[in-house]
Amino acid sequence: MRILLIVNAGSGGVDDPDAIAAGLRTRGADVDAHPIDDLDDLRDAPPAGVDRVVVAGGDGSLGPAAALAAQLDVPLAVLPVGTANDLARALELPLDDLEAALDLAARGEGLRTVDIADAGVVPFLNTASAGLSVHATRSAVPLKRVLGPLAYAAGAVHAGVRAQPLQVRVAADGEPVFSGRAWQVIVAGTGAFGGGSKLDVARPGALDVAVLVAGPRRQLLRRAHGMRVGGLTEQDGVVHARGTTVTVEGPGDFNVDGDVRTVPGGRFTTADQVRIVVS
Structure with a gap:
């Protein structure tokens, strides 16, 4: 599986972005990692051959990453490493357990469709x-x-x-x-x-x-x-x-x-x- 990983290093739970990419690779994924600041460039020139977008960040990071996943027509997996992690709570995703979240991101197959809303600026x-x-x-x-x-x-x-x-x-x-x-x-x-x-x-x-x-x-x-x-x-x-x-x-x-x-x-x-x- 080829994963496009988006990391918000400013989120409180991201101690080592490289370790997140490494964790996905040990689970068999081919990982192309980017900081969240690259999202606009990725949407302007979307990469080919991506099977899944994975975002490591808080709730504020999820909408822009979701828009990219929708553009690529691939699923989005969430590594909830923010403060509130409201979406992860609502969808009952693994919280405070990065290993379980990495397992789900790399190997999960069950999907739920969620609306993306637009606030004009984001x-x-x-x-x-x-x-x-x-x-x-x-x-x-x-x-x-x-x-x-x-x-x-x-x-x-x-x-x-x-x-x-x-x-x-x-x-x-x-x-x-x-x-x-x-x-x-x-x-x-x-x-x-x-x-x-x-x-x-x-x-x-x-x-x-x-x-x-x-x-x-x-x-x-x-x-x-x-x-x-x-x-x-x-x-x-x-x-x-x-x-x-x-x-x-x-x-x-x-x-x-x-x-x-x-x-x-x-x-x-x-x-x-x-x-x-x-x-």
Whole structure:
């Protein structure tokens, strides 16, 4: 098997990129390794003869790698070496066990199809959120190396106490969904985010959007519970819709799979699909 390996050396769990490539080679793979900064060049001049793309990185690395795998029409395998590893948790991939993850990446055959969403500046797989999530992510960044995934919980607590609602206008496929003040707006692909939180999504082929309407701050505890155990979109005060195109006007910044970015026009679309190795 010929593997195109993409490594984000900036992810916390990547101590030795060469060791990752060597681990795949010992499992019989022919490995062509690249740093994540090469992704644009690889998409402009895609290599021939690739059987599988393997990405070693956190959630923010997965969307761009998935777009390359979709372009090459090959499966994507994930080595979850980031902080939250939300996609890996959602798909029940090996966590905190690099050897098991390497086995799956090199030898796994079971595939699951996942939508690739486009935030204009970057493709993503899990979620793009405005409001509390941006505040929480910025608060969590300095805590990641000390607390790991718990940094997101600490950031969420800080956001719940200090953040203020946003004035937003949300539409799905051109139809108005919500206009007013909201604590948070979540645009979801897989719906996984925040080190174990989730938004229940109906089916592949479209984006889900959930608006946490502004109200008493004490309601955020119930929202947080819904994010952890499911059922958030069924709660009173949460507006839910689906569409292939979602626009969120008002906020400047979004948390896109763990990275805070400015999204042009607040416009999100379904872009493609990727087959992820899961077993």
